[in-house]
Amino acid sequence: GEGRIPDCLVSRLHRWGVRKVVNYxxxxxxGRRSxxxxxxxxxxxxxxxEARCLPDHLPxxxxANDLWVFVHFDPQGFRDALGRCAPLPIGPPTPSPDADVEPHTARHPAVPRAIREGAGDPGPDQCSGPEGRVPAAVQGGADTAAGDSDARCSQSSGVEGGR
Incomplete structure (x- = not known):
């Protein structure tokens, strides 16, 4: 759900060769906190x-689903509308005072251990459930955003990606 980022996200993005994520x-x-x-x-x-603002005319x-409905489920219209979205400045996170904060780097080093050690593909990660397939947009290390068919490992707020 919103605000819940799966532990396996970074390892999968590294494995797929993703260098940039664009989020709506x-x-x-x-949504802003997430x-x-x-x-x-x-x-x-x-x-x-990179975060981008959804259009002001939406409720x-x-x-992103509201935008999909607004363009009447037209794939090209959706891509065009996403392309017109303005950048959304995102600053550093502000933890809530009662949150049990664990530094992210304790769970996800900047470069996965298997890659640092030259082991090649990091293989299965610690994410529960089946491995998600690699989206067409990120095969071959595309410099676009990423998505994942595995619901446990996706950012539902609209990650720009494949067709």
């Missing part, structure tokens, strides 16, 4: 992160 967070406060958290995790792992608390 929900337009509510939780985007800030995702930015910190990805930047700490050496992956460029309050909108998400």
């Amino acid at each position: 967070p929900d337009t509510d406060g939780e 985007s800030t958290k995702l930015a910190a995790i990805l930047r700490g792992a050496g992956i460029e992160y 309050a608390k909108a998400d």
Whole structure:
């Protein structure tokens, strides 16, 4: 759900050769907090992160699905609308005072151990459930955003990606 970023995300993005993620967070406060958290995790792992604002004409608390409905489920219209979204400045995360904060680098080093040690493909990660397939947009290390068919390992707020 919103705000929950799976532990396996960084290892999968590294394995797929993703260098940049473009995210379209929900337009509510939780979407903004989730985007800030995702930015910190990805930047700490050496992956460029860019957030973009969904259009103002969408309803309050909108998400990428609302934009999909607005363009009448037209794939090219959706890509065009995403391309017109303005950058959303994301600053450093602000933890809540009562949060049990663990530094992200304790769980995800900037470069996965298997890659640092020259083992090649890091192989299965510690994510529960089946391995997600590599999206067409990220095969071959595309410099685009990433998605994942495994619901446990996806950012539902609209990760720009394949067709």
